[in-house]
Amino acid sequence: MDKFLWLDQIQKSDRSQVGEKAFYLSHLAQRGYPVIPGFAIEAQALREFLESIHWLDPLFADLPNSSLHLDVDNPRQLQLVARAIRQEIAAAALPAKWLETLASISEHLKAPALILRPSLALPSPTGIDRDLKISGLLDAHVCFSSPDALAAAVKRVWAEVFRARSLLFWRRNGIQLQQINVAILVQPLHNSVAAGVLQANSNLWEIKATCGLGIALVKGEVLPDYYQVQPESGAVLMRKLGVKTIAYNLEEHKSWQRIETKNRINLPLQTYLLSEEQQKQYALEEQYLQELIQLAQQFKAEIGSAFTLEWTLTAKASESTADRLYLTKIRTDREMENKATSKQASRKAEENQTIQLKTPGPSIPHLFRGIGAAGGRAVALAQVIIEPSENPETIPTGKILVVKSFHPDWLPLLKQAAGVIAEQGGMTCHAGIVARELGIPAVVGVRNATQSIQSDELVMVDGDRGEIYLLREQEMANQEFVSTGDRLLSMGHGQEEQSSISNTQDPIPALWRNTTASPNAELPLAHTQHPIANAQLPTTNIQYPIVATQLLVNLSQPSAIKRAASLPVDGVGLLRSELMMLEVLEGQHPSRWVTMGQRQELIELLAQAVSQFASAFAPRPVFYRSLDWRSHEFQSLAPLLPTEVNPMLGMRGTFSYVQDPTLFDLELAALHRVYESGYTNINLLLPFVRTVEEFSFCKNRVEQAGLLHKSHFQLWIMAEVPSILFLLPDYIKAGCMGISIGTNDLTQLLLGVDRDRSEMAIAFDERHPAVMKAIFQLILMAKEAGIPCSICGQAPAQYPEVIDRLVEWGITSISVSLDAVERTYSAIARAEQRLLVEGARGYKSQKSKVKSQK
CATH class of the missing domain: 3.30.470.20 (ATP-grasp fold, B domain)
Structure with a gap:
């Protein structure tokens, strides 16, 4: 079989022609390990195929020996060249002899489908780093086992070498096309x-x-x-x-x-x-x-x-x-x-020419465990803050904060941190919420973290696994820490090596690489990314399926606007005013601005902040949630305010507006200013509403501010206090135009669990039957009343299986944190598709039943 080798036939001398992946698997098979039979298409086949193509463009005439001079920093040229090469590869025919061999092999494998994996080898010596990470660069392909489908898939794998991202990778790493050996490992695919x-x-x-x-x-x-x-x-x-x-x-x-491959x-x-x-x-x-x-x-x-x-x-x-x-x-x-x-x-x-690697790896750094509140990894020096009174402005940029509990008024500090570790808190605490939006890792509920970790010690935060690694100086001597998060895993019988970094990161123990760097030198602080992630690849337009359920995003930081607005979202379902306002307040409690005679100035600053969101998302709606101060979280802004025994159930939400409407009126004036400036996509969401009387009080203030007379303005309430389960019709009668289910507080109050207590995290479960029944009841009542019903808590992002039920029950919109947008979109699309399929099957079944009765 010219150019084709079965795994059990591969010899040591074939390594460069079959690539590392096929070579290693062949050795496993020949040693008796359970390996699915398969064969390798040698790398030389690609060279001969490229030489046989009658290229329309003279630039490609001498492939694969061409150095292919092109400007990889010109995204348009790079895309055009890559597309042209791949189109000609797809259109060219394989030699008749190869087609006969492929037909014989596919028949011999007796499988419904095949998986084709690129098996790459960089010949040595080439001056190329043999440890160069290429996982995720060349995708695998799955096809039916018919000869035509297999031939087309072979060409698709070869075309991977000439994708824009591949050409960029070769050039940036000094690799010439003639140095690349790409074989293909073909194996049967079974369920x-x-x-x-x-x-x-x-x-x-x-x-x-x-x-x-x-x-x-x-x-x-x-x-x-x-x-x-x-x-x-x-x-x-x-x-x-x-x-x-x-x-x-x-x-x-x-x-x-008998399936037609072209279809x-x-x-x-x-x-x-x-x-x-x-x-x-x-x-x-x-x-x-x-x-x-x-x-x-x-x-x-x-x-x-x-x-x-x-x-x-x-x-x-x-x-x-x-x-x-x-x-x-x-x-x-x-x-x-x-x-x-x-x-x-x-x-x-x-x-x-064997896989003999006997040397041991390094020792594991000391490990702490907690709750992963924001995904990703970071390595940096620690900064321990024990007392809330410590001045955040004195903390250097780029450190990992280690605190007892995170206070929202430390937001400026968090924005310049590489990560955060907290002894207290859960998934719904403000440290996690803000960290997810800012894109930095956070682990909370880490016992005795402030005593076990010292300032300026090197630590690694793994927010995906909820783990902290303390890297002692002796472990860092003459070494550079390298996370394995950039390595994407191929999962056997499935399409492999997708660029889904955040959910396939390898766990610690981490990898280490020798270097001459001093252990006290500055270390890179960013999350580890795919090796080509920093290469400024040309962007592509992703086609998202159309979904009926609206997908919204939770925001609070202007710095996240650009990224959020480019995602497939229908607007902002929750604009957290408390966190957004912290930048506006400049370290002063809003009541102090009022007493100092700066009310108008504060209104103007707040209006400008809200306008940033309104402008970026227009005409998509933005739901501004008015202030929901909890006294213990903003103590540094107003240290003389009385300390509450249980601030979670204390002076917060609309009850605080009834007691003193000053700040609420100030917010309404700012929203009116936003409307007057031409942005009509701002709506108001009232937080933690306990009674219909509180809502009516707030509605009257909103009307006095001139907002209810705006044609597009909507006044909603957060459905998070369990009393709403019995009173929603009364709220609607009083003028409520929509509800947004806040699963964080709703779960807390239904189950009697403090959401900020890490010790009780195991009991805080939004999937609890009582919570799910409450959500179902709220959606059903909203549908019956003809008002929209959204959900904006952590539950949909943390538990994707919940989305199936939300869509089935008829939720109008789902609002999630920035890091969860794309996976939530996919979950919504799958849920809607399932309902359509089940509906179609039910219709056909009913139609057949009627027909048989006739």
């Missing part, structure tokens, strides 16, 4: 029961698992099941059930070979919803978990302690067979090796 990854190092193994094919995990559409394993004994130290609501499998079709260029995959019972079960049964651990122990004995295994559990072919665990990818993490290994040992390993 999977589960799939995932095992990340191993000398101290700890971590396993992630999800149901079905691994695509949902790669795309970040599920939170996988998670295990920690002790390497030596294989004992499971910890297991945590994930949040898995969807899964991928192959489409069911009885005539795979089936999309993936032969289907998404399905997991039942509530399936969601409560671990994806990987105990017997297969133990089998995976045994495989890893065997692997460790052969190659050393640092490696990554990707695996899939294929579904049984018949009742007489069993599910079977396969390894789909192996990566030996060179970065985790001891770089002090002698050059002689390196040369010996190269000569042996």
